[in-house]
Amino acid sequence: MKCLVVVNSKGGNTRMVANALVDALEKAGSEAVFVDDPAAVDRASVDAAEVVLAGFWTDKGDCAPEMATFLERLSGKRVFLFGTAGFGGSPEYFERILGNVRKHLSDSVEYLGGAMCQGKMGAGVRKRYEAMLAENPGDARIQAMIENFDAALAHPTEEDVARITAAAQRALGA
Numbered sequence: 001m002k003c004l005v006v007v008n009s010k011g012g013n014t015r016m017v018a019n020a021l022v023d024a025l026e027k028a029g030s031e032a033v034f035v036d037d038p039a040a041v042d043r044a045s046v047d048a049a050e051v052v053l054a055g056f057w058t059d060k061g062d063c064a065p066e067m068a069t070f071l072e073r074l075s076g077k078r079v080f081l082f083g084t085a086g087f088g089g090s091p092e093y094f095e096r097i098l099g100n101v102r103k104h105l106s107d108s109v110e111y112l113g114g115a116m117c118q119g120k121m122g123a124g125v126r127k128r129y130e131a132m133l134a135e136n137p138g139d140a141r142i143q144a145m146i147e148n149f150d151a152a153l154a155h156p157t158e159e160d161v162a163r164i165t166a167a168a169q170r171a172l173g174a
C-alpha cells in the first residue's frame with residue numbers, strides 16, 4: 001500500500017510517533033513517503049498516496065493551522081489521524097481533540113480513524129504553572145496541572161507508540 005505520512009511537530013513528540021509509523025508500515029510491506037511539514041507536501045505525493053496518515057501536535061484543542069490547511073485541501077483520500085497532546089487523562093479527551101481535527105476533512109475524505117497519546121511540554125509551561133501556584137498557594141487545579149506536566153515528561157512512551165502504530169495498522173488493514 002502506498003502511504004503518505006505527513007507530520008506537524010514543533011517539539012519532536014509527534015515526529016517520534018510518525019517515524020515509528022513509517023518503520024512499521026514499511027516492515028508490513030507498505031511504501032511510506034514521509035514529509036515533515038504539511039506545507040511542504042507536493043501535489044504528486046498526495047495523488048500517489050492510497051492512504052494519508054496525518055500527525056499533529058495539539059494546539060488549543062485542535063491541530064495547528066498548517067495541518068488544518070493541509071487537511072482541508074485533501075480530496076477523495078483515505079485518512080488516518082494521529083496526534084500528541086500535553087494533557088492525557090482520559091480517552092474521551094483524545095476523542096474530543098480528534099473530533100475537532102476531523103472537522104477539517106471534507107466530505108469527500110474517508111476517515112479511517114485516529115489515535116493519540118500524551119506528549120511532553122516545554123519547560124516554560126511548568127515555570128508558568130509554578131508562578132500561578134505562587135500567586136494561589138494550595139490551588140488544587142494548578143497543582144493538578146503541575147502533576148500532569150510531570151507525568152507528560154515520559155511521553156510518548158514506547159507503549160504509546162506501539163498503541164498508535166497498532167491502531168493505524170488495524171485502520172489500514174495493513
Ligand SMILES: Cc1cc2nc3c(=O)[nH]c(=O)nc-3n(C[C@H](O)[C@H](O)[C@H](O)COP(=O)(O)O)c2cc1C
Binds near residue numbers: 010013059060088
Ligand atoms: C501553543 C501551544 C498550545 C497547546 N495547546 C494544547 C491543548 O490545547 N491541549 C493539550 O493537551 N496540549 C496542548 N499543547 C501541548 C502540545 O500539544 C504537546 O506538548 C504536544 O505533544 C507537542 O507535540 P510536538 O512535540 O510534536 O510539537 C499546546 C502546546 C503549545 C506550545
